[in-house]
Amino acid sequence: MRDKNAMGKAKGKAKEATGKLTGDRRMEAEGKTDQAKAKAKDALDAAGDRAKGAKDSMTDGDGR
Template sequence: MTDKKAADKLKGKAKEATGKLTGDRRKEAEGKADQAKAKAEGAVGATGERAKGVKDSLTDDDKR
């Protein structure tokens, strides 16, 4: 996970906790959404890296 995604996840956790403490359901939901967004972005990035690895492994070494 990159630093930006980790920071976004941490911000989401803080926002969720603040919402829970203050009883602000909207803030709590925003925090959960921020965390889900960071997690989804991380999954997309990891999938792209795996696809690149598969492509590289299938490429003929003589043609690189």
């Protein structure tokens, strides 16, 4: 999932840069929004990974 989030960040950066170059404030804002969404998804994925790790450390690791 992180690869998809990295693609979202890259897409957002490209949109933002294009918007800056062309003077299109809407595209620039969309780019910033895309980057923020990808960053939020990264944080959510990381929290899920930490929760899974905490659960695994409280059990014997096989989900029981």
